[in-house]
Amino acid sequence: MTEPVGLRARKRERTRRAISEAAIAMFLADGFDEVSVADVAAAAEVSKPTLFRYFPTKEDLVLDRFADHRGEAARVVRGREPGETPLAALKRHIRKALGERDPVTGLCDDPEVLAFNRLVFGTPSLASRLAQHRAYDTDELAAAFQEATGEKDAFLCRLVAVQIVAVTHELAHRNAAKLAAGRSADEVHREAVAALDRAFALLGEGAEKFGY
Template structure:
């Protein structure tokens, strides 16, 4: 990266970090964009050049996961089916306590999840992310009915992550929840692979 690009990235990170700290302290709807700009010592127009919407200040932290499922499918070994690759990737995320799986009990991550899913406009944007992810995954899958398969995969991953996050918010640790989270992931991808009828539904 050039010096200019590094400076821009530092400014972007400063704005996001400042905003999230203020949102956690006071609540998303209680903090004005002008207050964030003032705290970060930039103008409001400058802030909007980096983040077009207030919600982007928060979701900047998960933006790098956009299209992740499509990338997993594209990068897999040709001998591995797309669903097996996605299953493996999610299980690896659980083992690594990746926040995107919902199974990360670091206090800062738990607070971030509460902020996102406790704020309607942020939660709605996460749903939009899922819609975009499904479209990207469908393109990567190809074959018959890719949009239907992609929509099911994204829905399953979101439900698994939300269930994990709910278990942690109830006071349990990630290590305590891991065995059932892994089993739930295995069952979910088995349903995707073999259909609900085979499981008695």
């Protein structure tokens, strides 16, 4: 009897999650470079070929946690409220994420999140792959800006997108550094919001002249 499509999808997702969780637990305990893919497969009770069907590279075992955020800025711009500028929509979205202590903002002091951040930013191959994610986000955001503004100069849209992706990354890195130094997310929240406001004010001085 053929297994229902929905059931197969749920099983695949459970397997994917189990592999990722096993990998991250091992990487946090022993270090990314010290744990092999074979070690992860054995811990997750799957074969190496099965593991690679879900995660093409070792780095993907970790960075899969960022998958939901890939292209997020572009989605915010495309889904902005009527009459809202793209820049205002992005600022509103990040402010909300700060309030919710979303790990992607760097303002989350959950011990597991702090340990995960140390793993990612302390491992050169992971930090390098994360930069590739930011490049993808830049491409998507530039395309969304061009759609939103009708700007014919694609390079101009890309320049704005590069600035915004870089600024949001730097803000998150700054927040994470403050938490790594021992401060709480609640303590840093007001400073994080103020830094966001200042950064987007600077961006807005130039970008909003072009309808962003």
